[in-house]
Amino acid sequence: MRKYSIRTFDSKVNQKLISYRMNILFFATTILFSLLIIRLGYLQIINGEDYVRLLERTEEVEINTSTPRGRILDRYGRILIDNEPENVITYTKMQTTTLKEMFKIATDLARLIDQPTNKVTYHDKLDYWMFVNEEAAKEKVTEEEILEFRKQNPKFSKNAISQEHDRRVRERITDKELATLTDFDLNVMAIYREMLTGYFLSPQIIKGENVTIEEFARVSEQLSELPGVNATTDWRRVHASTLSVLGRTTIPSKGIPKSQINAYLARGYARNDRVGESYFEWQYEELLQGQKAVVKNITNKQGQVKDTITTFEGEPGRDLVTTINIELQRKAEAIIEDKLLNLKSLGHSELLDRAFYVMMNPNTGELLSVVGKKIETNKETNEHYMADYSYGTFSTAYEAGSSIKGATVLMGYNEDVITPGTVMLDAPMQIGELTLNSLFNKHGSEMIDDLKALEKSSNVYMFKIAMAIGGRTYAPGMRFSLAKGTLTKMRNEYAQFGLGVPTGIDLPGEAAGYQANPDRDVKLLNLAIGQFDTYTPMQLVQYISTIANGGYRIQPRILKEIRKPSNDGEILGPLVLEVPPTILNRIANTEEEIDHVKEGLRRVYFGSQGSARKVFGDAAYTAAGKTGTAQVVYYGPQHDKYGTETINIVHVGFAPFENPEVAYAVIFPWATTNFDVSLPHGNQAAREILDIYFELKDQYQNENISTNKVQLPMTTFSEKVTEENEESE
Template structure:
C-alpha cells in the first residue's frame, strides 16, 4: 500500500517539470516574436522592401569607316534585339521558368548548343535520375567535392537519355544557355539576329512575366563595298575572345561586347569602340526592377582612310581580268595572285592596296577570286630588277661608283661558279654608264657593283670571287633598308612582314651577294617596293606608310561630319644618304626605262600613255614555287615624271614557269593601272566643273 502511494506522488512531479520546461520555451518564443514585431519590426520591413542600385555599362555602336572622299565603307545596321539581365542571386528554377516562357514567344536557333550543354540540361530537368547515377558510397567519398561528383553524373548520361530531349526542350536550352552565359546584372544578348517584328512586340507585351528580359536595339557591321578591301578592313568578334578575356575585362569590357578581331578593326579598337552608356539597375531581392539611364553613351569615333575606294575597285577589277587573261596562256599553271600598292610619294598615304588570289572554293565548287589586299604587306617575294635603282644608289652611297661611272657589261665567269650575265648578253660586251645600266637593266653592272663593295675588281675569266660575303651582304642590306626594303614600312596595321633574308652561311654563297643587287636573294613585300620607289621620287625621304588619314567625332544629327580629333600627318622615317643630284640621276634613268628605245618598259611610251609621262623600272626574278622553277615579274613606277602624284608597285609571283613562254602581265597591269588613275582624275574634274556651273546658274536665277 505504501509503495503504491509513493508511485502516485512521483509521476506528477515529472510531468510538472516537463510542463515547466515547455512553459519556459513558449515564453522565450513569445518574447522573441514580440521583440521582432515590436522592437525590430520596422527594420525588418525596411530590409524586405530594400532596393539596391547597381550601375552597369552597356555597349554602343562602333565608329564608322570612310574612304578619303568620305564615301562610307563600313557602317552599322540597326537590329532589333532581346536581352536578359541575370539577378545577383542565381535561381536555376526561376531562370528555367523564364526561359520556358520566352521560348513560347520567340524562335531560338539551336545551332550553338554543344553536347556538354545538352548533358547539363538533361541533369537539370531530371534531378531524381541525376541523383540515381551516383551511389551512396560515391556521395560519401566525394563529400565536399561536389564538382567531382557532378563530373561522374555527366559522364554517366547516355546518348539514349539525351535523345529524350524534344525540339521544344532544345529551344528552351538555347535560351537558358544565353541567360547563364554572362555576369549578374550584366545584360546579355539572347537574340539579336532575325528578330521579327511580331517577336519584338510580343516580348514587349509580356515583360511583366519575363523577369530580367528586355528589348533593345543592337547593330551589325556592314561592309558596303562587298569584297573590296575586305581582308584589310578586318572583322569584329561576336563577343570577347576567350584567349583575351582577362585583358578586355580589365579595360571595362563586358563579355558580350564586340571587339576588333583583325587589321583596321583591331588596330583602331580604342577609337572605334566608343563610350559606353551608363545605366542604373534598380534591384530588389536580387532581381532587376527597372533600368534607369545615367549617362548617354557615344558611338565610336569615325575613321577616314587614305584609300580611294573608286580607284581600289578599278584596280581590283584590272587584277582579276589580267590574271584570267594570262591564265589562258601557256606556262601559267602556278600563277594565282597579283598585287598592286599605290601611294602618295610625298605623304605615305596609301591610295590603293589591291591583291587578288585565284583559288578553288570548296563551298562553291569552282575557282573564284578572293580579296588578298593584306598580301601586300604580309607576303614577300624576290622582285628582280625592279630594285636596281636602290642598287645604283647603294653604289653611290658606298663610294664604289660615282655619277657617270662606266663598267663593262659582259659575261662574268668566276672560278667554280656558273657564268653570270645580263638578259641581253647576246648583244656582246659593251661599256655602260650607271644611267645606261638602269635603262637597259644590266645584271653585269650590278654584279660588278657588289664586287667593288667587297674590294674586288673583275679583270679576267676564272677569277676567284675574293670578298668577305658577310660584310658585303650586311652593307647591302643596311643601304637597302634606307629605302624601306627588308624593314617595316611603319604601316598602321598589325601583321606586317619584313621579308625573308637569304642564307649567306653556305661555303659557296658568296655569289649570293651579287644576286642581291639584282633582286634575287632577299624577298620584299609589294608595300616595301612602293615605299622604295616613293623614296626616290620625293628626293630621298622615306615616308611612313599609313592607311588611316583622319580620326573624327561621329556625324551629328544633321548628317554633318564631326570635327577632326586627330590628323595622321606625314612622318619622315629617314633620308637616304645620297645627294640630290644622285637621286635625280636615278630618276632620270627611270624615265629612260619607259621612254628610251633601249628601255625595258617602252610600253608606257605608247601614244595613249605619253600624256602621263610615267617613269619606273621593270623586274623579273627566278624563284621556286611548289618545287618548280618560276619567274616572278614586278614593276615600280610613278607619274607624272616632273611633278609626281602617285607611285606604285606591282608584283606577280610565279607569272610563268622557267623555260616556258614569257608573259608581261606586270606591264599589262601597270599600263591599265596608270590609265585608271588618270581617267578617274579626269572624270572627277569634269564633275566638279559641271557642279560649279550648275551652282553659278542657280545663283543667277536667285
C-alpha cells in the same frame, strides 16, 4: 560612558560604501547615456544622409547597349563599312535572380522564339537532364557513397564534395535517358546557356541574328511576363567593299576571341561585345568601339533594384576616314584581275595564282589603292573563284628582280664604288664555270654609264657594283670571293629604302620578307639584281617612294582622319585628328645622286632603249619607273611543285616625274615557267591604272570634289556587298 557596538559601526560604513558606489554607477551611467546621445546625434545629423544612401544603395554600371560602331569611309567620304539596325532579344540578370527563375524564363521564352541549338553541348544536355529530373538524379548516387567519399577525403570542402556528387550523377546518365530530350528541350537549353553567360545588370543578347518579325512581336507582347527580357534594336556591320584589309568584327554570338578575352575584359569589355578581329577593324578598335551607356541602379537593402537612372547615354564610335580612293581601288582591281586571268590562260602558268598592286602618295604615305587578287578553289564544287587578297601586299614576299636596281645604283654611290656618270663594260662575265650576263646583251660588249644601265636594265653593271662593295674587281675566269661583311653591308643599304625590313604600315601581320644565307659568295651578286632576298609589294612601293620624294622613307598608312560621330548620319562630324606623315629615315645619298637615278628611271619609260618604252612612251604625263623579271625557284602553296623554276613579273614607278604625287608597285609572282617569252602584263597594268588615276584627278577637279573639306557628304558609293554573319567569320 556610552558604548558603540562594532556591528553598528560596520553597518554605517557599509551604507556609506553603497551610497558611494551608487553615485559612481549613476555618474558612469549618465556619462554613457550622454555619449550615446551625442553619438546618435552625430550619426543622425552629420551622417544621417550617408546611412540613408547606404540603405538605398546605388551602383553605377556600364551596360552593353547597342552603341553603333564608327563608320569607315574612303578619302572622299564614301562609305566602306556601315552599321545596319536589326531586331534582337536580350536578357538582363539581376543580383537576386535565382537559377530556377532564369530557367522558367528560358522555358517561357522558348515557346516564343526558335533559338539555334548548334552550340548546345553534351555537357549542357547532362546539366539540363539533372535540372528537370531532380529526384531521378538524386537516386543515381546514394548517401552512403558520399559519406564514404567524405571519410576517404576528410580535407575536401563541401563544394568539392558537391562537385564529386554531380560528376558521378553525370557519369550514370544514360544515352537512353538523354534521348528523351525533345526539340523543345534543346531550344530551352540554347536560350538558358546564353542567359547564364551574361553579367548582372548588363543586357545579354539571347538571339541577335535572324530574329523574325513574328518572334519579335510575340516577345514584345509578353514582356510583362518575362522579367529581364527585352525586344530591342541592335546593329550589325555592313560592308560596301570587299577590300579585306579593312578587316572584320566578331558577332555577338561569338563575342571576344578566347585568345584575347583577358585583355579585353580588363579594358571594360563584356564577353559578347563585338570587337575588331582583323586588320583595320582590329588596329583601330578603341577608336571604332562606341562608349557604353552608364546607368545608376538604385537598390534597397535586400539588393533589389528599385529604379534605374541613365547618367550617360553612350556614344557611337569615331568615324574613320581612310586614305583609300574606292573608285580608283575598284578600277585597279578590275585591271589586275583581267591581267591575272589573261596570264593564267597563256599556258605554262600552273604556278600562278595571285597578283598585287599598291599605289601610295610618296610625300605622305597615304595608300590610295591596295589590290591583291588570288585564284581560289571551292572545295565543295571544285570551281575557281577570285578572292580578295589585299592583305598579301604586306604579309607575303617575293623576289623583285631588276625593279630594285635604282637602290643598287644609289648603294654604289653611297659606298663610294661609283659616282654619277661612271662608265663600265657590259659584257658576259665568266666566273669559274659560271657565265653571267645582261638579258639585252648575252654575247656582245658595250660601254655603258649608270643611266644607260638603268634604262636598259644591265645586270652586269649591278654585279660589278656588288663586287666593288665586296672589295673585288672583275677579271675573266677569276676565283670568286667577297670581303667578310659584304652581305650585311648590302642588306643595310637596301634597308634604308624599306627593302627587307617592316614598312611600319598601320595594320597587323606585316612580314619583313625572307633573307637566306648564301652557300657561295657568288650568289651575293643576285642580291644586287633582286633575285635573292624577298620583298613585299608594300616594301617595293615604299622603296620607289623613297626615291620619288628625294630620299625620305615614309611610313605607309590607311588611316587619314579621325572624326567625331555624325549627328545626322549624312554629314561627317567635326575633325578630331588629321594623321600626319611619319618619316622613318632619310637615305644617305645626296639630292644630286637621287636626282641622277630618277633621270635613269625616267629613261626606262621614255628613253630610246627604255625597257618600258613600248608601254609608256606615248603617255600624256611624265613618269619614271623600273621593270623587273626575277628568275626564281618556286616555294609557294603547291608543295608538290617545290623547286620548279619560274618567273616573277614586277614593275615599280612614280608620277609625275617633276613633282611626284603617286608611287606604285605591281607584281605577278610565278607568272610563267616559260623562259622564252617576254610578258608585258606588269608594264600594262602599271600604265592602265596610272591613266585612271589622272583621269579621276581631272574628274574630281571638275566636280570640285576635295579631301580637304571639314565636313564631307557621306554618300554610299554602291549597294552593300557583304554583311557580317555567322558564316563570314
